[in-house]
Amino acid sequence: MADVPDGLDETHAVRFTTLLAGGNSGKVLMRTMTPGATPGERVCGWRIGHHLLVPLTAGEVFGAYCTDISGDLIGPDSGVDYCAGFDLPGGTGQPAHGH
Numbered sequence: 001m002a003d004v005p006d007g008l009d010e011t012h013a014v015r016f017t018t019l020l021a022g023g024n025s026g027k028v029l030m031r032t033m034t035p036g037a038t039p040g041e042r043v044c045g046w047r048i049g050h051h052l053l054v055p056l057t058a059g060e061v062f063g064a065y066c067t068d069i070s071g072d073l074i075g076p077d078s079g080v081d082y083c084a085g086f087d088l089p090g091g092t093g094q095p096a097h098g099h
Contacts, residue, residue: 030043044083
């Protein structure tokens with residue numbers, strides 16, 4: 001495997017690339033923080049399918065982030081904006097609509 005960037009666990013990187021390369025389904029959520037911004041944190045996401053990352057809608061991101069592994073709903077985090085994913089370079093999916 002290529003070099004793993006600082007701060008990224010190699011085991012997680014291997015699992016992710018294996019999942020993506022294998023054409024399996026799943027979701028990837030990204031939480032970012034912008035100091036001084038309101039809201040200060042944002043979550044967006046993508047669905048893994050057919051070797052692609054396809055943007056999720058804001059509702060799908062919220063549902064994925066606010067559901068635990070057993071399928072039970074958990075409360076959203078305060079001060080977090082749950083946003084639609086966006087088209088990634090080299091991807092073929094269109095940006096998701098809705099918020």
